[in-house]
Amino acid sequence: MSAPELGAVGVDLSADALRALLVAAIEGCSVTVVENESPSGQRSLVLDHEHAVEAAIFLRDNSELRLDFCSNVTGVDWPDREVTEKVKVKKMVEGLEGATEQEVEETRKTLAPGYLEAVYHLFSMEKKHGPVILRLRTRDRAEGNHLPSLTPVWRSAEFQEREAFDLFGIVFDGHPDLRRILMWDEFADYPMRKDYVSPAEDEPVLDDGCLPGAEPGAEQGAADA
Amino acid sequence: MEQELKDLKVELQKQGIFTTTLEELYNWGRKNSVWPLTFGLACCAIEMIATSMARYDIARFGAEVFRPSPRQADLMIVAGTVTKKMAPQVVRLYNQMPEPKYVIAMGACAISGGPFRDGYNVLKGIDRYVPVDVHIPGCPPRPEALLHAFMTLQKKIDAQQLRGEGRPRHLKADAPSEYPVPGYGAHNLEPMHNDDVFPPKPESPFKVLP
DSSP states (O other): OOOOOBOTTOOBOOHHHHHHHHHHHSTTOOEEEEOOOSTTOOOEEEEOTTTHHHHHHHHHHOTTTOOOEEEEEEEEEEOOEEEEEEEEEEEEEEETTEEEEEEEEEEEEEEEOOEEEEEEEEEETTTTEEEEEEEEEOSOSSTTOEEEOOTTTOTTHHHHHHHHHHHHOOEEETOTTOOOSSSOTTOOOOTTSTTOOOOOOOOOOGGGSOSTTOOTTHHHHHHHO | OHHHHHHHHHHHHHTTOOOOOHHHHHHHHHHTOOOBBOOBOSTHHHHHHHHHSTTTOGGGGTOOOOBSSGGGOSEEEEESOOBTTTHHHHHHHHHHSOSSOEEEEEHHHHHHOGGGTTSSSBOSOGGGTSOOSEEEOSSSOOHHHHHHHHHHHHHHHHTOOSSSTTOOGGGOTTSOSSOOOOEEOSSSEESSSOTTTSSOOTTOSOOOOO
8 A cells, every 4th residue: 555656766765754854854843644545646744833844955956856846736625524423322221120220332423623724736847747635625615714824935836826716715924916716806705615505596597487488398298299 | 472482593693693682682792700709717718719719610611700899790609707896898899799690608607607507606697788789608618619609699690680670679770789797796796687688588589498
């Protein structure tokens, strides 16, 4: 599963190796490896907000890695989800011989709070290796939708972070020009979020009688005749 | 009476005498010199370009002069997906064209939103804001289909009467030649359609063929 992703010169780009490098190089940096169960097995690194820019500069400038090109920035919406788990609890149970303490299995439902995520795909033009995948996660999907911008590190992230801001509502602190890029400025929604519902429009269809010559069932009658 | 006049005209033509009416001459001139606006929105525009080039040659119908300014254009071919962000600009361009002016909605997107109809960002047909003369389905329509639409428009122009209640919009002083430009709202375009043109009214000349 964790076969080293080898570049042309044999630099170890595996998530574990990169994590070790980052933790050693940056004091207090917290890096989490995200597993990937799919056949591609591409694992990725979650960076903490405080050290994200520092870690990005390290990845870009390190002479071994030289990840000088950010090819893609995308957003992901992880809505709130209900987690059901079975827990064994000790409980007083009324039995034949009065109340006794027994171990009972209970299902508990907890609400795992959702968050928004920005995913960065990094490559090295100089070393001809990659990709390395970084993830940044917001605190929640409401007010805590802030992330540090990596545009000061990779200029190519500018428009794509604007797109993530436009469609997911992730606010990138430190972005030089954060405004909507695809939708108009007055638009208030974030259409790529899972809970977005596009506005209802009065849509006439052919058989609702609004168009002349298309009475309901007319086609059916013609087929019978 | 009308039929007799037509027969007489044909008979005279056989004898080498040509007669016409002002209406016929006027419409003949107009229908053979419809200048489209240089205006494409998506892949349908590629087919429109192909139609204007030598192989399909829309010049045969007098429409090869694609004007880069709406002030000089007679026909707007809405070729491609109209996004909600683009819709106000399309209506504004239409408003800037002088009368008489015509609209061909080319392709599935321009007539209904096409494959993007359920999306949040695409207008569900340009006929929500401007009056459309000819609709062409297809994704994209073949150049032949655009030529057919153009010939349909020519027939329509040819049949227009200069007098009477049935006279076209540009000869009615009180008929609108500009249509309201939709504004950008917080969730959608405002208004979502122009009540004057959409949905088509029962008395509308545009019929859905059975």
